[in-house]
Structure formats: C-alpha cells, structure tokens
Amino acid sequence: MDDRELVQYAKEDKEAFGEIYERYLTKIYNYIYYRTGNQQDAEDLTAKVFYRALSHIENYVDKGVPFQAWLYRIAHNLVANFHRDKGRRKIIPLDDYVAHTLKGDAPDKQAETSEQTEHLMEAIHRLPADRQQLILLKFIEQKSNAEIGEIMDRTEGAIKSLYHRTLLSLRDEIELQQLTLKSDQPNNREKQG
Amino acid sequence: MTSDVQWQNYLNEATDAILTGDDVNGIRSRYGISHKDDTELIGLIEKLNGSFEAVQPTTQFSARLKDELMGVERTGVVWRIRRLPARVQWAAIVAAILGGVLIVIQWFIGAGNRIRSKDHTRIPEEV
Numbered sequence: 001m002d003d004r005e006l007v008q009y010a011k012e013d014k015e016a017f018g019e020i021y022e023r024y025l026t027k028i029y030n031y032i033y034y035r036t037g038n039q040q041d042a043e044d045l046t047a048k049v050f051y052r053a054l055s056h057i058e059n060y061v062d063k064g065v066p067f068q069a070w071l072y073r074i075a076h077n078l079v080a081n082f083h084r085d086k087g088r089r090k091i092i093p094l095d096d097y098v099a100h101t102l103k104g105d106a107p108d109k110q111a112e113t114s115e116q117t118e119h120l121m122e123a124i125h126r127l128p129a130d131r132q133q134l135i136l137l138k139f140i141e142q143k144s145n146a147e148i149g150e151i152m153d154r155t156e157g158a159i160k161s162l163y164h165r166t167l168l169s170l171r172d173e174i175e176l177q178q179l180t181l182k183s184d185q186p187n188n189r190e191k192q193g
Numbered sequence: 194m195t196s197d198v199q200w201q202n203y204l205n206e207a208t209d210a211i212l213t214g215d216d217v218n219g220i221r222s223r224y225g226i227s228h229k230d231d232t233e234l235i236g237l238i239e240k241l242n243g244s245f246e247a248v249q250p251t252t253q254f255s256a257r258l259k260d261e262l263m264g265v266e267r268t269g270v271v272w273r274i275r276r277l278p279a280r281v282q283w284a285a286i287v288a289a290i291l292g293g294v295l296i297v298i299q300w301f302i303g304a305g306n307r308i309r310s311k312d313h314t315r316i317p318e319e320v
Contacts, residue, residue: 014262017262018259030248040279050262136245139212139244160201
C-alpha cells in the first residue's frame with residue numbers, strides 16, 4: 001500500500017497509523033538525532049513528532065507533496081523550537097554521535113578521526129537551520145534534490161544552488177576554525193610558560 | 194572557465210557519485226574541471242559522506258512509543274519505571290540499592306543482638 005492510501009486509512013484507523021509509524025520512525029529519529037546530538041532529546045522530539053502527526057492527520061490534505069515531507073516539516077519545526085527554547089544551538093553535545101561514528105576503528109585512528117569529525121560537526125551546527133537540514137537529508141537519508149525540494153518547499157534548482165552555497169560556507173567555516181585553533185595554540189603555550 | 198551553474202551541477206553529480214561509491218574522475222573531465230580546483234570541495238563531500246552513519250532507535254523506545262500512540266494500556270511496576278526519565282530511573286535504582294543495603298545491615302545488627310541476648314540468658318549447666 002502506498003503512503004497516500006495509508007494516510008487515508010490512518011485518518012480513521014489507528015492500526016494504519018501504526019504502519020506509518022513503522023515506515024518513518026527510523027528516518028525521523030535519525031534526522032532529529034543529528035540535529036540535537038544526543039539520544040535523550042532525539043527520543044523526546046521523535047515522540048512529539050508522531051504525537052503531533054497523530055493528532056493532526058485528520059486535517060492532512062494531500063496537495064501532491066509526499067506524506068513524508070509533512071512529517072519532516074513537523075520534525076524541522078520542533079527541532080527549531082527546541083533550539084530556540086533551550087538556546088542550545090551553539091553548545092550541542094557532540095560526544096554521542098562522534099563516538100557512534102567511530103565504533104570499530106583503531107584507537108589512534110579513532111583519536112584523529114574523532115577530532116576531525118567533531119570539527120566538522122561543530123562547523124555544520126554553525127550553519128543556518130535550512131543548510132543543516134539539507135546536509136542531513138542528503139547524507140543520511142540520501143534523498144535526491146527533487147525529494148529534498150518537496151520536503152523543504154523549494155524547487156530542485158533552488159536546492160542545487162543552496163547545496164553549492166552550503167558546501168562553500170562549510171569549507172569557509174572549517175578554514176576559520178583551523179585558523180582560530182592555530183592562533184589559540186601559541187596563546188596557550190604562552191599561558192603555560 | 195566554469196560558471197556558477199556548472200559548478201552547482203558538477204558538485205551535485207559528484208556528490209551522487211560519492212554517495213553511491215562511484216568514481217568522480219569521469220564527471221570531472223566532462224565538466225572540464227581540474228583536480229586542483231575541486232580538491233577542497235570533493236574532500237569535504239567525502240568527509241561528509243564518511244561522518245554520518247544511520248542510527249537506530251532502541252527497540253524499547255520504538256515499542257513503548259508505538260504502544261502509547263496506539264493507546265495500548267500497559268501496567269506493572271517495571272513498565273511504570275521505564276516510562277520515567279533516565280535521571281529518575283537512576284535515582285530509583287540508587288534508592289533501591291541503598292534500601293537493600295540498609296535492610297541487610299539491620300538484619301546483621303538484629304542477628305548479632307539475638308546471639309548476644311541468647312548468650313546472656315543461657316542457664317549454666319552445672320553450678
């Protein structure tokens with residue numbers, strides 16, 4: 001059964017909503033996990049997404065956009081509210097997913113890769129929310145530009161252009177980060193001396 | 194000279210190739226871009242590709258949330274404890290352990306007192 005039919009059933013039948021939940025739980029959880037940086041917040045927000053979807057599905061109108069776009073928009077709004085309320089955008093704990101992505105590597109390689117991944121994640125989290133969303137949809141969900149456009153309510157061309165600008169600003173962020181680190185090192189040595 | 198639009202198209206195609214594990218060289222030569230010009234950006238795309246790994250929600254979380262959404266009523270002390278936030282769960286575990294330790298200590302003290310009082314009340318066998 002495709003999403004369109006399933007959503008029609010889900011308006012009256014909770015079992016059908018359960019099927020939607022099974023289809024999209026992992027995707028939504030992943031998206032939120034990488035936007036918040038820890039399991040606890042990812043679980044709380046994922047639960048909120050599905051509660052909100054359940055309570056609003058009766059009013060859902062199919063406008064030709066895939067149902068998953070609707071779910072991702074709920075997730076995106078809840079994550080945005082979460083960061084706004086908590087003022088956490090710039091102090092996201094990175095340990096959870098840095099540790100997660102390094103499972104199985106040799107310890108010396110882990111240390112090096114861990115530092116690189118942490119810098120990359122820090123740079124990603126300094127990007128505006130829409131650019132972070134684009135990166136996650138592309139690299140975790142591996143969605144096409146057309147699909148990302150449907151989720152973010154933009155044209156495919158606009159997504160292509162946004163992706164280009166995102167890569168450039170991410171590169172600049174990383175360069176800036178490296179310069180700051182280098183300039184901090186002599187200061188630290190002076191303090192220690 | 195490569196225009197902005199060509200760069201956009203190139204980077205999108207190159208990303209798709211990297212995501213599927215294909216070679217970028219063919220795409221690079223088709224767009225007439227030299228290796229020197231795209232090293233940083235292609236390196237960044239490769240880093241991004243290697244940094245994100247799909248995560249799975251725990252089975253307990255998935256099952257609990259589904260039950261809650263479906264309106265399945267669950268009872269029992271263990272389920273009630275599982276619904277509590279992690280910090281409260283830890284506090285409950287610590288309280289249970291401390292309670293257990295106190296009971297054991299009380300039991301040993303009580304047993305010691307009983308043995309001592311038995312010794313005092315013992316009647317001498319021969320006078």
